Amino acid sequence: MRRVVWQVLAALIxxxxxxxxxxxxxxxxxxxxxxxxxxxxxxxxGLPIAEHLIPYTPADSYLRALVVGxxxxxxxAFWGIVLATILGTVIGVAxxxxxxxxxxxxxxxxxxxxxxPLLLQLFLWYALLQGLPPVRQAIHPIAGVYLSNRGLSxxxxxxQTAHSWTLLAFILGLIATVISAKRAxxxxxxxxxxxxxxxxxxxxxxxxxxxxxxxxxxPFALDMPSxxxxxxxxxxxxxxxxxxLLFGLVIYNAAFIAEIVRSGIQSxxxxxxxxxxxxxxxxxxxxxxxxxxxxLRVIVPPLTSQYLNLAKQSxxxxxxxxxxxxxIATTAMNQNGQAVELVAIIMGVYLTISLSISALxxxxxxxxxxxxx
Amino acid sequence: xxxxxxxxxxxxxxxxxxxxxxxxxxxxTTIVLLVVLAKFSAFVFQxxxxxxxxxxxxGPQGPNSDACKxxxxxxxxxxxxxxxxxxxxxGMYPFEEQWxxxxxxxxxIGLYVVSGMKRFWxxxxxxxxxxxxxxxxxxxxxGVFGLQFVPQTQWGGLALTLILxxxxxxxxxxxxxxxxxxxxxxxxxxxxxxVAYVEMIRGVPLITLLFMASVMFPLLMPEGVNLxxxxxxxxxxxxxxGAYLAEVIRGGLQALPKGQYxxxxxxxxSYWSTNRKIILPQALQLVIPPLVNNFIGFFKDTSLVLVIGxxxxxxxxxxxxxxxxWQGFAVETYIFVxxxxxxxxxxxxxxxxxxxxxxxxxxKR
Numbered sequence: 001m002r003r004v005v006w007q008v009l010a011a012l013i014x015x016x017x018x019x020x021x022x023x024x025x026x027x028x029x030x031x032x033x034x035x036x037x038x039x040x041x042x043x044x045x046g047l048p049i050a051e052h053l054i055p056y057t058p059a060d061s062y063l064r065a066l067v068v069g070x071x072x073x074x075x076x077a078f079w080g081i082v083l084a085t086i087l088g089t090v091i092g093v094a095x096x097x098x099x100x101x102x103x104x105x106x107x108x109x110x111x112x113x114x115x116x117p118l119l120l121q122l123f124l125w126y127a128l129l130q131g132l133p134p135v136r137q138a139i140h141p142i143a144g145v146y147l148s149n150r151g152l153s154x155x156x157x158x159x160q161t162a163h164s165w166t167l168l169a170f171i172l173g174l175i176a177t178v179i180s181a182k183r184a185x186x187x188x189x190x191x192x193x194x195x196x197x198x199x200x201x202x203x204x205x206x207x208x209x210x211x212x213x214x215x216x217x218x219p220f221a222l223d224m225p226s227x228x229x230x231x232x233x234x235x236x237x238x239x240x241x242x243x244x245l246l247f248g249l250v251i252y253n254a255a256f257i258a259e260i261v262r263s264g265i266q267s268x269x270x271x272x273x274x275x276x277x278x279x280x281x282x283x284x285x286x287x288x289x290x291x292x293x294x295x296l297r298v299i300v301p302p303l304t305s306q307y308l309n310l311a312k313q314s315x316x317x318x319x320x321x322x323x324x325x326x327x328i329a330t331t332a333m334n335q336n337g338q339a340v341e342l343v344a345i346i347m348g349v350y351l352t353i354s355l356s357i358s359a360l361x362x363x364x365x366x367x368x369x370x371x372x373x
Numbered sequence: 374x375x376x377x378x379x380x381x382x383x384x385x386x387x388x389x390x391x392x393x394x395x396x397x398x399x400x401x402t403t404i405v406l407l408v409v410l411a412k413f414s415a416f417v418f419q420x421x422x423x424x425x426x427x428x429x430x431x432g433p434q435g436p437n438s439d440a441c442k443x444x445x446x447x448x449x450x451x452x453x454x455x456x457x458x459x460x461x462x463x464g465m466y467p468f469e470e471q472w473x474x475x476x477x478x479x480x481x482i483g484l485y486v487v488s489g490m491k492r493f494w495x496x497x498x499x500x501x502x503x504x505x506x507x508x509x510x511x512x513x514x515x516g517v518f519g520l521q522f523v524p525q526t527q528w529g530g531l532a533l534t535l536i537l538x539x540x541x542x543x544x545x546x547x548x549x550x551x552x553x554x555x556x557x558x559x560x561x562x563x564x565x566x567x568v569a570y571v572e573m574i575r576g577v578p579l580i581t582l583l584f585m586a587s588v589m590f591p592l593l594m595p596e597g598v599n600l601x602x603x604x605x606x607x608x609x610x611x612x613x614x615g616a617y618l619a620e621v622i623r624g625g626l627q628a629l630p631k632g633q634y635x636x637x638x639x640x641x642x643s644y645w646s647t648n649r650k651i652i653l654p655q656a657l658q659l660v661i662p663p664l665v666n667n668f669i670g671f672f673k674d675t676s677l678v679l680v681i682g683x684x685x686x687x688x689x690x691x692x693x694x695x696x697x698x699w700q701g702f703a704v705e706t707y708i709f710v711x712x713x714x715x716x717x718x719x720x721x722x723x724x725x726x727x728x729x730x731x732x733x734x735x736x737k738r
Binding site for chain 2 (some may be wrong): 007022101131315316319333338340346354
């Protein structure tokens with residue numbers, strides 16, 4: 001009986017509050033004469049977006065503008081996750097180094113960057129980038145690389161069909177190498193004899209693509225950036241906004257990932273390492289077969305939340321002017337007043353991103369998790 | 374045959390050999406790091422101390438920052454701090470009344486220190502918090518005891534950052550306990566609401582909650598009710614903190630053995646007294662370290678209110694460098710602000726580490 005009373009009470013409160021809020025919203029929207037619904041998505045947005053991965057002009061629709069924003073969010077989140085994982089792993093391992101100075105410097109890094117708000121760090125990097133010289137006096141450390149207040153410019157390969165075939169050959173080689181390495185490991189575990197995998201790897205991943213390059217005669221030409229009076233032509237230029245955001249996300253999250261990696265490695269009991277030595281395993285194989293598989297079980301769940309944080313933190317783009325989904329949606333909100341729909345879209349996009357990362361990482365986690373009896 | 378004498382294993386030389394120069398690769402690393410460190414320190418010293426400008430003359434048109442502009446790039450301009458520190462710390466709070474905001478800041482710090490000491494962890498602490506928060510409210514608003522009334526729109530700086538963080542945690546904490554209990558409740562409807570709340574809030578960035586609070590709250594309120602911008606942001610922050618804290622507390626609840634519940638049941642305790650007297654004290658004690666870690670994150674996250682136009686510590690500092698005289702001295706300002714944030718967060722982080730060791734003592738053998 002009490003169970004029913006409590007639940008009915010809760011339901012009444014929730015329904016009451018929600019219907020009150022929705023009633024207010026309807027009255028207010030009616031009074032302000034704002035059209036509701038998602039019809040506005042087809043209208044012309046008229047808002048300029050500096051960075052777009054797909055073709056875009058201000059004459060395009062709101063829908064396209066929002067898609068551009070979403071792609072920008074995914075773009076920065078993807079590179080952020082990749083680079084922060086690499087940097088974080090390096091720092092986490094270096095924290096455990098026997099070299100006292102290296103270990104201390106790395107823990108200082110972690111303490112320092114963890115305890116400053118990310119927004120402050122983004123502002124700081126952005127301010128430093130804006131303090132760079134203009135295009136004419138761009139910093140020019142090595143040929144083809146220019147660092148100016150317009151961002152970082154570097155050369156890219158002049159892409160042609162032959163390059164695509166080479167890339168395809170390399171990817172096929174990579175897949176074949178992974179398969180053959182797995183098979184070799186299984187055989188080694190069966191009969192205890194270790195097999196060298198590198199000859200197959202070289203054959204598949206270097207010789208095969210190289211043959212393709214030579215037969216197709218792929219030209220090797222770089223598209224070099226060259227500074228004009230106010231802008232840089234050619235090559236690829238990364239805008240200061242994107243650069244500051246990515247840099248900030250990587251530096252900040254690497255500090256957290258380093259801690260996750262360190263705790264994962266430390267969680268592997270010393271006896272395991274001693275036992276593998278006693279069995280006569282090489283230290284590289286101890287790492288590969290004993291330490292990493294066990295450390296990963298501890299690392300992956302918190303790493304998943306860190307990836308989710310990073311994806312959400314990319315929304316700080318709005319504060320330094322990189323046009324991600326939040327930035328574009330809030331601009332649109334100011335133009336047409338359709339706050340409810342746009343907030344719903346932002347939330348939908350982030351919930352989808354969060355759920356996708358969770359699903360991917362949980363799938364991976366299930367594969368590496370401890371199989372208990 | 375005699376065995377060779379055992380090598381010296383203590384003393385500074387042996388320490389250096391074991392920790393810095395134990396192999397050629399380690400020696401190389403040490404040398405490279407030392408060179409980089411020396412160069413960096415020399416640059417920072419040159420820029421921040423030797424070539425730095427500490428104050429500039431103030432004319433009728435405000436401060437004259439020509440001296441700073443002359444050394445820009447090679448020397449720091451700390452004059453921007455000496456000129457604007459009161460604005461950064463207290464925002465647009467009336468100049469003559471800023472002593473009140475200062476007392477508020479000190480009260481907050483006192484509150485943190487007292488709450489951090491284990492010997493004060495007793496029910497009376499809740500009373501102290503209530504009293505202190507009332508006093509803080511009185512000081513900030515004024516309007517009584519002959520204090521001039523200061524509207525919320527003029528609050529700012531560090532005082533505002535501390536208010537947002539502390540009130541946020543203070544209100545979110547009881548909310549989080551209820552939600553955590555609700556998520557483990559046997560009543561399906563209540564469990565469902567709590568899961569929906571936590572997952573919805575955790576799935577989106579805080580910034581979108583703040584935007585929602587600033588643009589959608591006015592739509593959701595009845596005609597004529599106009600919630601203050603600060604209050605709206607505070608509500609968004611409470612909802613955000615609440616969802617994260619609820620998950621931490623749920624972890625603590627899950628860690629308790631089932632026997633504790635069964636024992637309480639055998640004693641004939643009701644649901645609420647079971648939780649109040651037996652479950653929560655143990656569960657909360659278990660999760661104190663992750664709670665403190667969450668508080669650090671929350672403290673930093675309050676800086677996001679900048680995007681909806683509240684003048685917290687970071688936003689006030691940005692406003693200070695918007696002045697024509699101080700444009701281009703952002704780095705110095707951010708270093709100063711960063712120092713304040715760092716001091717708070719570092720203190721909390723060290724405290725959390727100490728607590729972890731302390732709380733785990735009974736598990737050591």
